[in-house]
Amino acid sequence: MFRGTVLRAFAAIVLLVGVGKAAPLERDIVPTVTLDKGTFVGLNEGTVYKYLGIPFAQPPVGDLRFNLPVANSPYNGTHSAIALGAACPQQAVSLPIGTGLVADAVAFIVNSIFQIVTGSEEDCLTINVVVPSTATSTSKLPVVAWIFGGGFELGSPGMYDGGVIVERSIELGEPIIYVSMNYRVSAFGFLASQEVKDAGVGNLGLQDQRLALKWIQKYISAFGGDPDKVTIWGESAGAISVAMHMLTNGGDTEGLFRGAFMESGSPIPVGDITHGQAVYDAIVDETGCTGASDTLQCLRELPYTTLKAAVDKSPNIFSFQSLNLAYLPRVDGNFLTDDPQKLVQSGSVADIPFVNGDCDDEGTLFTLVLLNITTEQEVRDYVVQNYVPEISDSDLDTLLTLYPADPTQGSPFDTGILNALTPQFKRLAAMQGDLVFQAPRRFFLQQRSAKQKIWSFLSKRLKALPALGALHASDILDIYGTGEMRDYLVHFVNNLDPNGDTGTTFNWPQYTNDSPQLLTFLDDLTTPLQITQDNYRVDGMQLLTQLSLAEPL
Structure with a gap:
C-alpha cells in the first residue's frame, strides 16, 4: 500500500511536469528569432514556440571552472534551438536507509524526479524561451523566469515543461513568456572555503x-517580451x-525583475563561506591537490572525471546530515555580504511585490534518512551536532518541549x-x-509586512500520502499540472497581483502582521481553497529563528 501510493503520486508529478513528453506534432511554420x-x-508546438538550449555564457570549463560566469559572445550564424542543453554536473545521491518500502520511495523520488536530466556536462550554461506562437518583436509580453530546485545539488530545466504555463496564460487572455535557465549546482556552483572567498568566486550558481x-534584459524583446x-x-x-x-x-x-514568486524557499540562515572548508579540504585531498x-x-x-568522482563522495541532500547541506549559498562578501536573515533585518530587500509560501509537511522527505534516530538522547545529539552546536541546555530543553515526541503533534501534521x-x-x-x-518564510513576511505587497500560501494537498503527507515539492502539481496555483502565477506575472483583474479566482488576500492570512490549498474537492491564519507553532518557530540568527549554518 505504502509503496503503491508513493509511486503513483510521484509518477503523476513526473507526467505533469512533462518529462518524457511526446515529440511535438509537425507544423508548417518553422519559428526563428534573430x-x-x-x-x-x-520548435513549433502549435500555440507555443520553444527556443531551447541557447548558450547565455561561455562554457565554464578550464580556467572558467570555479570562476565567475562570462557572458556569451555576440551570436553569429544559424543555430538549432530544438533541444534542451545538457544539465550541469549533478551530485551523486546515496540512500543510507537500507532497503524496504521507505527506501524504495526515496529511491523512486531521486531516480525519477531529481535525476531526470538531459545528460549532464560542464558546458551547461544554457537558457530556454517559450513564447505564444502569436508573439512578435513588438508584443512586449510579461516574462516569468523559472529557477529550478534540487537542493543546490541536482536539477535542470528539463524537469519541467514551460509550455503548459504559456498555454494556460493564453487561455486566460493574459499571455506571458516563460524562460528557464541552467545554473551550476553542487561543488561546481557552490564550492565553499577560505580559498574560494579569497578568490572572490563564491556562489557561482547564483552568479550564473x-x-x-x-541575458533576458538584453534579448527578450526579440522574442516578444518586455x-x-x-x-x-x-x-x-x-x-x-x-x-x-x-x-x-x-x-x-538593477532593473532585472519587478516581482518574485517563491515556493518552499525564503531567505535561509546561512553563515560564512568558510563554513564549507571541511568539504573543500576533503575534495582537495581526494584529488591529490593537497600539496599544490x-x-x-x-x-x-x-x-x-577525477573532480566529479571526488565531489560525489561529499554529503548529499539524502545523507544523514540531511538539510545541513554541503552546498548552498553562503556569505561570500560579494553576492551575499551577511547572513540573509540579517540582510532582511537591515532592509537589504528589493522593494517589489512578492509571493512566498510552503507545503504543510516540508520536513518529511528529508527525515526519511533519520529512521535510526529513535530515542530522546539521539534527537538531542543530532540537533546539537548537526544544526546548533552552541545551543544552551536550557534552549535545547525548550526546543524539544515545543517539538515533542508526541506523534499527534508531529509531521505529517494533523494525522494523529x-x-x-x-x-x-x-x-x-x-x-x-x-x-x-x-x-x-514567516520571519521574512513579518519583517516585510506593511513595507511592500506580499501574499503567502500553505499547501495541504496530498495529506493522505503515507509518511510524507503534504511533502516538499508537492505544490509543483498545482502549477505545472492543472491546479489553481498556475492561474495565480499568470495573474501575478501580468499584474503583480495573484488575483489579477478578472475576478474569476478565489480571492487571495495580502499578508500583514495584523492579518497574517494564508491561501490554503486542500484535498477537499468541495472546498479546495480557503483562507487560514499563519498562527501555528508560533513559539517553536520563534525559537528556531532566534537560534538561526545566533548561529547560522
Whole structure:
C-alpha cells in the first residue's frame, strides 16, 4: 500500500511536469528569432514556440571552472534551438536507509524526479524561451523566469515543461513568456572555503542565474517580451535563489525583475563561506591537490572525471546530515555580504511585490534518512551536532518541549498517531521543516509586512500520502499540472497581483502582521481553497529563528 501510493503520486508529478513528453506534432511554420547576427531555429508546438538550449555564457570549463560566469559572445550564424542543453554536473545521491518500502520511495523520488536530466556536462550554461506562437518583436509580453530546485545539488530545466504555463496564460487572455535557465549546482556552483572567498568566486550558481537575468534584459524583446516586466520564480533551492536575488546588491534589482514568486524557499540562515572548508579540504585531498601552491587552480586543471568522482563522495541532500547541506549559498562578501536573515533585518530587500509560501509537511522527505534516530538522547545529539552546536541546555530543553515526541503533534501534521515511522520521526520532520522552510518564510513576511505587497500560501494537498503527507515539492502539481496555483502565477506575472483583474479566482488576500492570512490549498474537492491564519507553532518557530540568527549554518 505504502509503496503503491508513493509511486503513483510521484509518477503523476513526473507526467505533469512533462518529462518524457511526446515529440511535438509537425507544423508548417518553422519559428526563428534573430539575436545579434545569429538566427535561432526553434520548435513549433502549435500555440507555443520553444527556443531551447541557447548558450547565455561561455562554457565554464578550464580556467572558467570555479570562476565567475562570462557572458556569451555576440551570436553569429544559424543555430538549432530544438533541444534542451545538457544539465550541469549533478551530485551523486546515496540512500543510507537500507532497503524496504521507505527506501524504495526515496529511491523512486531521486531516480525519477531529481535525476531526470538531459545528460549532464560542464558546458551547461544554457537558457530556454517559450513564447505564444502569436508573439512578435513588438508584443512586449510579461516574462516569468523559472529557477529550478534540487537542493543546490541536482536539477535542470528539463524537469519541467514551460509550455503548459504559456498555454494556460493564453487561455486566460493574459499571455506571458516563460524562460528557464541552467545554473551550476553542487561543488561546481557552490564550492565553499577560505580559498574560494579569497578568490572572490563564491556562489557561482547564483552568479550564473544573475547573468541569465541580464541575458533576458538584453534579448527578450526579440522574442516578444518586455524586459521591464520580468518576474523571477522558483521552488525549493530555486525559491531560495529568488530570495537571494532580492537581497543582493543592497536590494537593488538593477532593473532585472519587478516581482518574485517563491515556493518552499525564503531567505535561509546561512553563515560564512568558510563554513564549507571541511568539504573543500576533503575534495582537495581526494584529488591529490593537497600539496599544490594554489589548490583552487589545481582543481580547475583536473580532468573532469577525477573532480566529479571526488565531489560525489561529499554529503548529499539524502545523507544523514540531511538539510545541513554541503552546498548552498553562503556569505561570500560579494553576492551575499551577511547572513540573509540579517540582510532582511537591515532592509537589504528589493522593494517589489512578492509571493512566498510552503507545503504543510516540508520536513518529511528529508527525515526519511533519520529512521535510526529513535530515542530522546539521539534527537538531542543530532540537533546539537548537526544544526546548533552552541545551543544552551536550557534552549535545547525548550526546543524539544515545543517539538515533542508526541506523534499527534508531529509531521505529517494533523494525522494523529499515524505515520510514526519511528518514535522520533514526526518530531524530527516537524523541526526540520520549520527550521529550513516555515520559520524563515514567516520571519521574512513579518519583517516585510506593511513595507511592500506580499501574499503567502500553505499547501495541504496530498495529506493522505503515507509518511510524507503534504511533502516538499508537492505544490509543483498545482502549477505545472492543472491546479489553481498556475492561474495565480499568470495573474501575478501580468499584474503583480495573484488575483489579477478578472475576478474569476478565489480571492487571495495580502499578508500583514495584523492579518497574517494564508491561501490554503486542500484535498477537499468541495472546498479546495480557503483562507487560514499563519498562527501555528508560533513559539517553536520563534525559537528556531532566534537560534538561526545566533548561529547560522
